Structures are given as C-alpha cells and as structure tokens.
Amino acid sequence: MIRRRRPHLRWLPVLLCAGVASAAPAGDPIRGASIYQRCLACHALSYHRVGPKHCGLLGRRAGRAPGYEYSAAMRDAGFTWSQQTLDAFLAAPTQYLPGTSMGYAGVRDARDRRDLIAFIAGASRDTARCPPAQGSEAQ
Amino acid sequence: MTAEQTHRYRSDASATSRRRFIFNSLGMTLSATAVALLSGRTELARGAGTHTAQSPAEDVQILNTALAAEREAVAAYQLGAESTLLTPPVLKVAIQFQGHHREHADALAATIAKLGGEVATPPASYAFPVETLHNQADVLNFAAGLERGAVSAYAGAIPLFANRDLSNAAASILADEAMHWAILRQALGLDPVPGAFFS
Structure with missing residues (x-):
C-alpha cells in the first residue's frame, strides 16, 4: 500500500533549508569586528573601495554587487556567497578562485573565519551600518 | 653587580x-x-602550505591590487589634508605619510610595467565616509584603519608572490605602513603597538 505524503510535509525540507540559510553564523561577531580590521585596506561594509562592499554579502551571487568592477574570475564564479562558500574562499582566496583580484593568502584560522563571517552577517542586518538599500540590493 | x-x-x-x-x-x-x-x-x-602565484601575470594581479590600495591611501590623506580638521603638526605628518604612499604607488606601477604587465587605470573618484569625519580624531581613526588594513594586506600578499624579490619589497612597504599605524595610534592616545603579532 502506498501512503501519500501529507501535503504540508512536502514543504518541510524547504522550510528547514530556509531556516539554515537565515540562521546567524555560530561565530562571535564582536571578535569578528576586530578581525575585520584586516580587511580595511581594501574593503568597507557599505561602499565599494578597492574591493566590493560587504553589506548583504551572504546570499549575494558572487561577482554581482552592482557598481563594482570584478575580475573575470569572480564575475564568472557562478556561486552564491553562503557561510560555506565564504569560509572556503577566505581560507585561501587565490586557491579557491584562481584569478581573483584578492591577492591575499587567507584567514588561516577557522575560528577567525567563523567570527569574521558572523560579523559580516550581523552588520548586514544592522541598518545603521548597512542601510536597507545597500543590504538588499545585493540579492 | x-x-x-x-x-x-x-x-x-x-x-x-x-x-x-x-x-x-x-x-x-x-x-x-x-x-x-x-x-x-x-x-x-x-601558512607554510600557502598557494603561491605560478606566473608573473599572477604577481602583476597582486601588485595591481596593492597599487589600487596605495592610490586610495594617497587620496584619503589628501581628503584629510584638505579637511581643515588637522592641526599643523598633524597635517605635516599626514602629508609625509601621503608622500610615502605615493612612493609606494610609483614603485608598484614601475614594477608592474617592468614585469610586462598593464598598470590598472585609477578610478575617477573614491568613496570615503566624509559624513563621519567631524574632527581630527575622526580623521586619524580613519587613516589608522586604512594603515592597519594595509599591514594585513601586505602580510597576506607576501607569501603569494612567485618572485621572492617582490615579497621582499612588499615586506619593506609593510614595515613603513606599520610605522604609520603606530604613530597614528600614538596621536590618538592609544597604545601604539598593541600586540606582538599581527596578521
């Protein structure tokens, strides 16, 4: 006998995935703010500099922030920034994405990366640091 | 004794x-x-296992990123110098530091050309958080943040160069920018060297 799945359960995997996607990273954003100082030669949260801005980074397609001129490698990367992709990229940018303009050996320590990602994610939800237009345009 | x-x-x-x-x-x-x-x-x-650049072209790409940051630093110090927020002694130091960044930029551009690379065109303008700069401390904090970031940027670039002479040159620039950072922190009344290691 074939049992039909209850209709409302069909959406369960989707809802679970959505929950994972929107969950705050497990890192420490306060410690991450300190680590973010390493990024300040090239990046800012809310405006493009030598590197693109970070407001709204998680969930943004790589190489697609409006108004920033990316390397061909980043433009064609074809992935979306998530905790996982950002963690892998930050660990060794030129290894993860050969041809990236981010000529930086990487953030070696996994805890540092986790905290840094938590800071960027938290800042993106903070309208004082990331005004809504800047936080949402990246989607 | x-x-x-x-x-x-x-x-x-x-x-x-x-x-x-x-x-x-x-x-x-x-x-x-x-x-x-x-x-x-x-x-x-x-970090000993760091992926290094495999070709002069990759070195050129790293150098062009550094050049862009140095040019931006020159523009940032210009903003500070023209802000009328700096006292004469601080202004003198800011102009001196700006000169260092200009020298870094010139050296980087010359090296890119020497390697047969294309020197990236500077942007028409830079975005700076002008609305947050109300006094000398704001300007110094802004500059200190850039210098602190530059230390990390060069520390992160040094292991990547295929040509180790470039690593040597980048270390020389890093040292200069670390001194800038320390002096700016001192001017802000902060511990000029707040740790033994930086990455």
Whole structure:
C-alpha cells in the first residue's frame, strides 16, 4: 500500500533549508569586528573601495554587487556567497578562485573565519551600518 | 653587580653559549615556520602550505591590487589634508605619510610595467565616509584603519608572490605602513603597538 505524503510535509525540507540559510553564523561577531580590521585596506561594509562592499554579502551571487568592477574570475564564479562558500574562499582566496583580484593568502584560522563571517552577517542586518538599500540590493 | 647577579649573568651567558653551540654543531637554522611554531603562532605555521602565484601575470594581479590600495591611501590623506580638521603638526605628518604612499604607488606601477604587465587605470573618484569625519580624531581613526588594513594586506600578499624579490619589497612597504599605524595610534592616545603579532 502506498501512503501519500501529507501535503504540508512536502514543504518541510524547504522550510528547514530556509531556516539554515537565515540562521546567524555560530561565530562571535564582536571578535569578528576586530578581525575585520584586516580587511580595511581594501574593503568597507557599505561602499565599494578597492574591493566590493560587504553589506548583504551572504546570499549575494558572487561577482554581482552592482557598481563594482570584478575580475573575470569572480564575475564568472557562478556561486552564491553562503557561510560555506565564504569560509572556503577566505581560507585561501587565490586557491579557491584562481584569478581573483584578492591577492591575499587567507584567514588561516577557522575560528577567525567563523567570527569574521558572523560579523559580516550581523552588520548586514544592522541598518545603521548597512542601510536597507545597500543590504538588499545585493540579492 | 652583586655576586648573585654576576652568577645569574654567567649562568645566562653560559646557557646562551650552550644553545648556540647546539645549533651550530647541528648546523640548524630556524625557518620562519619553525619560529612561528616556537612562538605558539600555529596559524602562521600552517601558512607554510600557502598557494603561491605560478606566473608573473599572477604577481602583476597582486601588485595591481596593492597599487589600487596605495592610490586610495594617497587620496584619503589628501581628503584629510584638505579637511581643515588637522592641526599643523598633524597635517605635516599626514602629508609625509601621503608622500610615502605615493612612493609606494610609483614603485608598484614601475614594477608592474617592468614585469610586462598593464598598470590598472585609477578610478575617477573614491568613496570615503566624509559624513563621519567631524574632527581630527575622526580623521586619524580613519587613516589608522586604512594603515592597519594595509599591514594585513601586505602580510597576506607576501607569501603569494612567485618572485621572492617582490615579497621582499612588499615586506619593506609593510614595515613603513606599520610605522604609520603606530604613530597614528600614538596621536590618538592609544597604545601604539598593541600586540606582538599581527596578521
């Protein structure tokens, strides 16, 4: 006998995935703010500099922030920034994405990366640091 | 010097001699990785496996990114200099630091050209958080943030260069920018050197 799945359960995997996607990273954003100082030669949260801005980074397609001129490698990367992709990229940018303009050996320590990602994610939800237009345009 | 101090001094000196003898007799030298391990900075030691650039073209790309940051720093100091927020002695230092960044930019551009690369065109304008700069401390904090970031940027670029001469040159620039950062922190009343290691 074939049992039909209850209709409302069909959406369960989707809802679970959505929950994972929107969950705050497990890192420490306060410690991450300190680590973010390493990024300040090239990046800012809310405006493009030598590197693109970070407001709204998680969930943004790589190489697609409006108004920033990316390397061909980043433009064609074809992935979306998530905790996982950002963690892998930050660990060794030129290894993860050969041809990236981010000529930086990487953030070696996994805890540092986790905290840094938590800071960027938290800042993106903070309208004082990331005004809504800047936080949402990246989607 | 008391007898006890003399004894301690001799003990320390003889211990140093013994260590020197051991290292010399074994023909040992300490690599940077070993130094990092010894000092407890394991994340630095793990960096020993860093992917390095494979070609002059990759070196040129790293240099062009550094050039863009140096040009932006020149523009940032110009903003500070024209802000009328700096006292004359601070303004003098800011102009001096700006000159250093200009020299870095010129050297980087010349190196890119020498390597046969294309020197990236500077942007028409730069975005700076002008609305947050209300006094001298704001300007100094802004500049200190850029310098702090520059230290990390060069520290992160140094292991990547295929041409080790470029790593050497980048280390020289890093040292200069670390001094800028320390002096700016001092001017802000902060500990100029707030730690033993930076990455």
